[in-house]
Amino acid sequence: MTSPSAVEANWPGVRLHVVTGKGGTGKSTVAAALALGLASRGQDVLLCEVEARQGIAQLFDVPPLPYEERRIVQGPQGSGDVYALAIDLESALLEYLAMYYRLGRAGKALDKFGVIDFATTIAPGVRDVLLTGKVYEAVNRNRRHKGAREYGAVVLDAPPTGRISQFLNVNNELAGLAKVGPIRHQADAVMGLLRSALSRVHLVTVLEDMPVQETIDGIAELRGLQLPIGGVVTNLTHPVELDGEERDLVLGRGLDADVLRADLQTAGVRPTQPLVAGLLEEAREHAERRQLEDEQHKRISDLDVPTYELPRLAGGVDVGGLYELAADLRRQGMA
Amino acid sequence: MSTARSRVGPLVAPLEGSAPLDVDALLADRSTDIVVCCGSGGVGKTTTSAALALRAAEQGRKVVVLTIDPARRLAQSMGIEKLDNVPRPVPGVRAAGGSLDAMMLDMKRTFDDVVESQASPEKAAQILSNPFYIALSSSFAGTQEYMAMEKLGQLHADAEATGHWDLIVVDTPPSRSALDFLDAPERLAGFLDGRFIRLLLFPAKGPARLMTAGLSLVTNTLSKVLGAQLLRDVQSFVAALDTLFGGFRQRAQKTYELLQAGGTSFLVVAAPEPDALREAAYFVERLSEERMPLAGLVVNRAHREPQGRLSVERALVAAERLEGGTDDDPEQTGSGGLTAALLRLHADQGRIVARETRLRERFAAAHPDVPTAVVPALSTDVHDLDGLRRVGHLLAASSQ
Numbered sequence: 001m002t003s004p005s006a007v008e009a010n011w012p013g014v015r016l017h018v019v020t021g022k023g024g025t026g027k028s029t030v031a032a033a034l035a036l037g038l039a040s041r042g043q044d045v046l047l048c049e050v051e052a053r054q055g056i057a058q059l060f061d062v063p064p065l066p067y068e069e070r071r072i073v074q075g076p077q078g079s080g081d082v083y084a085l086a087i088d089l090e091s092a093l094l095e096y097l098a099m100y101y102r103l104g105r106a107g108k109a110l111d112k113f114g115v116i117d118f119a120t121t122i123a124p125g126v127r128d129v130l131l132t133g134k135v136y137e138a139v140n141r142n143r144r145h146k147g148a149r150e151y152g153a154v155v156l157d158a159p160p161t162g163r164i165s166q167f168l169n170v171n172n173e174l175a176g177l178a179k180v181g182p183i184r185h186q187a188d189a190v191m192g193l194l195r196s197a198l199s200r201v202h203l204v205t206v207l208e209d210m211p212v213q214e215t216i217d218g219i220a221e222l223r224g225l226q227l228p229i230g231g232v233v234t235n236l237t238h239p240v241e242l243d244g245e246e247r248d249l250v251l252g253r254g255l256d257a258d259v260l261r262a263d264l265q266t267a268g269v270r271p272t273q274p275l276v277a278g279l280l281e282e283a284r285e286h287a288e289r290r291q292l293e294d295e296q297h298k299r300i301s302d303l304d305v306p307t308y309e310l311p312r313l314a315g316g317v318d319v320g321g322l323y324e325l326a327a328d329l330r331r332q333g334m335a
Numbered sequence: 336m337s338t339a340r341s342r343v344g345p346l347v348a349p350l351e352g353s354a355p356l357d358v359d360a361l362l363a364d365r366s367t368d369i370v371v372c373c374g375s376g377g378v379g380k381t382t383t384s385a386a387l388a389l390r391a392a393e394q395g396r397k398v399v400v401l402t403i404d405p406a407r408r409l410a411q412s413m414g415i416e417k418l419d420n421v422p423r424p425v426p427g428v429r430a431a432g433g434s435l436d437a438m439m440l441d442m443k444r445t446f447d448d449v450v451e452s453q454a455s456p457e458k459a460a461q462i463l464s465n466p467f468y469i470a471l472s473s474s475f476a477g478t479q480e481y482m483a484m485e486k487l488g489q490l491h492a493d494a495e496a497t498g499h500w501d502l503i504v505v506d507t508p509p510s511r512s513a514l515d516f517l518d519a520p521e522r523l524a525g526f527l528d529g530r531f532i533r534l535l536l537f538p539a540k541g542p543a544r545l546m547t548a549g550l551s552l553v554t555n556t557l558s559k560v561l562g563a564q565l566l567r568d569v570q571s572f573v574a575a576l577d578t579l580f581g582g583f584r585q586r587a588q589k590t591y592e593l594l595q596a597g598g599t600s601f602l603v604v605a606a607p608e609p610d611a612l613r614e615a616a617y618f619v620e621r622l623s624e625e626r627m628p629l630a631g632l633v634v635n636r637a638h639r640e641p642q643g644r645l646s647v648e649r650a651l652v653a654a655e656r657l658e659g660g661t662d663d664d665p666e667q668t669g670s671g672g673l674t675a676a677l678l679r680l681h682a683d684q685g686r687i688v689a690r691e692t693r694l695r696e697r698f699a700a701a702h703p704d705v706p707t708a709v710v711p712a713l714s715t716d717v718h719d720l721d722g723l724r725r726v727g728h729l730l731a732a733s734s735q
Contacts, residue, residue, distance in 0.1 A: 024377020024606070160376065162404070209716045210406045211377075239683070241676045255673070263674035267653035269645060278642020279677045285639075286680050288714040314686055316609060 009041060010306055010333040011230060014200050016139045016193065017155045018230075020164040020218070021204030022211040026235045028055040029317050029325065030204045030310065031157040036073065036326035037335025039080040043152025046138050047072075047084045050131045051159060056084045061319055067091035069138075069149065080152060085138070092130040096186075129170045129187045136190045139198070161203060161218040168194055168201070169225050200230030202334075205300070207234060207293035212300060219303060231306040231334055234297070238312060240290065247287040255280055308332045353699040355734040356631035356706035358727075362391040365501070367600055369491065369593070370630070373507045374604035375614035379635040381405045382717050382726060383604050383710075384506040385413065385437070389720060390727035391502055392428050392435035399436040399490055400504040403483060408718035413437045420444045422490070427720050436500070442482040446472040449485060449586075458575060467572040479508040480518075481587075488590045600630035603705075607637050607691035612698050619702050631706035633730065634695060638687045639711045645678075647685040654678035708733040 011017070017034060021027030028049070035047040046069060049056050054064045060072050065086040073082040135156050141148045159167045170187045193199060201222055205215040219229055242250065249255065260279065261271040269275070300307055310328055313321045329335040361367055372384040381402055388400035399422045402415070410416040413425050415437045422436035450468075451459045462468050472478060487505050494500040593599065601622055605615035615632060622629045645653075654675040699707065710729045717726055 022377055023375060024608075024611070209408070209718070213407065241680050241683075242673075246673055246676070249673075260674055260677070263657060263671055264653070266671075267656045267674070267678075269649065269653045269678075272643055275643025275645055279681055282641060282680050282684060283677050285714040292715060314683075314690075316690065 007331055007333045009335065011200055013197060014230070015151075015153055016135065016199040017153060018158045018164075018168065018194075018199065018201040019155060019204060020158045020161050020201060021233075021235075022161050022214045025204045025206050025211050026310075026317075027160070027204040028059060028157050029322070030202075030233050030235060030329075031155050032056065032059045033310070033322055033325035033329055034202070034335055035082050035153075035155040036322060037329040038153045038155065039073070039075050039082045040326065040330060041152075041335065042079050044080040044149065045082050046151045046154045047082055047157065048087055048135055048138070048154060049085075049157040050087045050135075051157075052086070052088050054086060055157065056086065059317070059319075059322060060084070067095075083149070083151070085134075087131055087134050089127055089130060092134050096130055096133065126183060128167050129183055129190065132168070132170055132190045132194070133186050136186075136193050139193060158201075161214045164201070164218060165221040165225055165227075168222070168227055195226050195228070197228070200228055202230040202233060204233045204235050206236045207296040207300075209292075209296065212296045216299065216303065219305070229305055231308055232300055232303060233308045233310060233329075233334070234300060235310045236312040237309050238290075238293075242283070242287060242290065247290060250283045250287040251291070255283060306334075308334045353632075353703055354706045356633070356708040357734040358387070358390070358708060358731045359394070359734075361600060361630055362387065362394060362396065362502070366598055368494070368501060368598040369487070369503045369505065369600070371487075371505045371507065371594070371599065371601050372604050372633075373601060373618060375611050378604050378606040378611050380604045381506050382409070382723070383602070383633055383635065383730070384504050385409065386717075386723045386726035386730060387602075388435055388437070388502075388504040389425075389428065389723045390731065391504070392425075392430050392433040393724075395431055395433040396502045397434045397500045398502045398504060399438070399494070399500045400506070401438055401440060401483070401486055401490065402506045403440050403479065403508045405439065405506075406716075406718065408716075410439060412719040415439045420448075420486075425720075440479070440483055440486055442479050443472045445482040445486050445489075446478065454575075462572065462575045465568060465572045465575065467568045483508055484590045484594075485586065488586060488593060491593060594627055595625070597628065599628055601627055602630055602633055604633045604635060606635050607694050609694065612694055616698060616702065619705055629705065631708065632698075632702075634707060634709045636712040637691055637709045638684055640688050641681050641684045643681075645681065647682045647689075650678045650682040650685065654682070 017031075017038075019027050019031040019034060021030070031049075032047060035045045039045040047056060056072070057064045062072055065072075065084055067086065067088055069083045069085045071081050072084045075081055135154060138151060139154050141150050158164055170190055203215045203218055205211040215232060219232075222229055257276055257280065260276055264271040264275070308329060309332070310325050313324070315321070317325070326335065361370070370384075370387060372380050372387070374380050381404065384400055384402060385405070388398045392398045401422075402410075405413070405415070407416065414423055415425075416439075420438065420441040422438040425435045425437050428435045447463060450462050453459075454462060483505065487503065490500070490503050494503060594601075603615045603618045603622075605611040619629060619632065657671045657675040657678070695707070695709070699705070708730055710726065710733060713722070713725065715722075717723060
């Protein structure tokens with residue numbers, strides 16, 4: 001395997017990469033590809049998910065992940081490994097309690113009394129503090145923690161753009177609720193990390209009006225919360241078959257059907273009426289779609305943040321496809 | 336829900352695929368009074384619901400559509416960019432005897448309304464200003480689902496009382512999991528009946544006293560973790576809300592029954608992608624498990640079958656011939672390159688269509704009883720009534 005050309009990584013000091021995006025834009029895929037790309041630079045990477053969807057297991061085609069850091073990809077010599085962790089709320093809460101309070105019996109009692117249900121249902125801020133708290137712990141590990149694995153970077157497959165500010169802004173969620181106490185303390189610590197130079201929030205979009213609008217709104221919101229923005233990844237891009245001039249021709253006076261017929265004949269294809277009409281129609285639709293995408297593309301470049309692009313893989317995303325996307329991200333310097 | 340579930344469906348695939356979904360018949364059927372569009376995020380649920388509502392209205396139904404989070408320009412063109420939680424007439428509908436009203440859900444306001452309608456003014460004021468209530472009503476991840484269902488219940492009651500509408504079309508929130516909104520009423524009821532809440536309300540009374548030791552352990556731990564202030568807020572919130580519990584539970588139960596009733600039809604919306612179809616499969620199975628009336632599956636954003644009988648392989652070969660030119664004339668210019676590009680587009684589309692068709696056939700094999708409408712992707716955005724009319728037309732045309 002040849003290594004991708006030596007592009008300098010854009011985010012050298014960043015330890016926590018938060019990846020968000022509107023539903024359907026492929027944020028989980030991008031998060032996984034980013035984790036692979038970062039590991040290829042020679043560091044161990046932890047890929048976390050928090051939405052109990054087992055998306056990582058599906059992407060990497062491995063059995064469902066427990067609440068436990070599992071190695072899912074072992075890199076070749078010189079590169080790191082990728083570990084995965086599916087964070088679920090109940091386990092995070094119990095672990096948190098065990099860590100700070102040495103609860104043996106009480107932990108079980110909490111479960112019995114429905115306290116965990118209670119926390120999931122009524123205390124949204126508390127839930128997010130616990131989920132982000134686990135990520136915080138993984139990022140902040142160092143040699144002092146005996147036996148714990150240290151990661152060069154942590155990639156968080158976060159909730160979608162519509163909920164990301166709320167999810168990351170754990171501090172505010174708790175304001176007015178927990179004014180003191182350890183969970184408040186934890187919220188402050190998490191917020192400190194998220195706002196620091198060690199963290200970046202990356203946004204995944206596709207070239208359509210609504211996802212791009214959500215990306216723009218999301219960036220404004222995150223900036224308002226002083227959460228540092230990373231890059232915008234435009235996912236699922238199509239190959240460009242017609243250049244600008246050709247598209248203008250297609251959308252303007254249209255293509256010459258006679259020339260098309262002659263060309264088809266030359267190429268050994270019988271130019272039936274449905275085929276010619278179909279090709280012209282396909283060309284028009286393609287041109288229209290690309291035109292629209294160009295507009296969205298411009299809105300993204302106007303954002304003044306680093307941008308990256310990943311193609312739509314013709315056969316869908318499988319493990320091999322993930323490696324291709326990881327290489328793309330590395331070539332573009334995101335990883 | 337991460338618990339393992341068994342599959343629900345037939346054991347062998349039927350010989351032919353699923354039946355086409357006849358959207359017009361569904362909308363014309365006067366006994367249909369609620370249509371719920373559900374599915375994972377990013378599959379065009381909002382557009383589908385709006386298009387169905389408009390089509391029904393222009394075919395003479397008196398429709399109200401409840402949307403959750405429409406694209407800004409679509410909301411503007413429907414006259415619902417302002418959040419006031421009340422249905423407004425949509426301008427520009429060519430209604431022959433029908434009408435179309437639309438609204439966008441304001442979840443906090445809906446929640447406030449419920450509290451105000453259920454509690455005395457003083458008590459309502461007390462609840463509305465409780466910090467816990469504020470957090471719960473404006474940001475709790477499940478609140479949107481609860482409130483969408485609550486609003487549906489309200490609209491339905493209004494419709495029955497005033498006769499103002501005879502069809503309600505509901506868009507569902509883009510949930511973390513497609514199942515969230517089905518679980519919402521039960522989760523709310525379950526939560527409010529939870530033992531912990533009961534214990535917070537009635538500590539150490541009657542037989543519960545036996546559990547007091549365990550409870551104080553729990554509350555002590557909680558106040559250590561959350562801080563005593565938070566726990567006090569929760570307690571006063573729960574106490575204030577106590578009188579409403581029965582009401583909440585009843586409403587949740589009623590909405591659930593409304594969803595199961597004969598007049599309701601669920602449409603599962605998906606895109607021809609593995610993830611979206613997986614979610615759709617969950618949904619279809621879950622709906623049949625809960626005996627919710629499923630009308631069919633809408634597959635949006637499908638690529639159009641390329642016209643003319645030219646296979647992917649032959650199109651690519653022809654493109655290569657045109658592009659490569661000949662050895663004497665390697666600089667083939669003129670339209671040859673453009674025609675080659677068209678042929679490659681044709682091949683590309685053929686490949687995508689083949690993949691999408693395979694995905695749909697797999698779905699149909701596992702869920703053969705689900706009538707399906709396939710809606711081709713539009714090459715432009717939908718942000719006005721004309722766009723919605725086109726989508727509605729495509730939805731209906733799929734059964735022909």
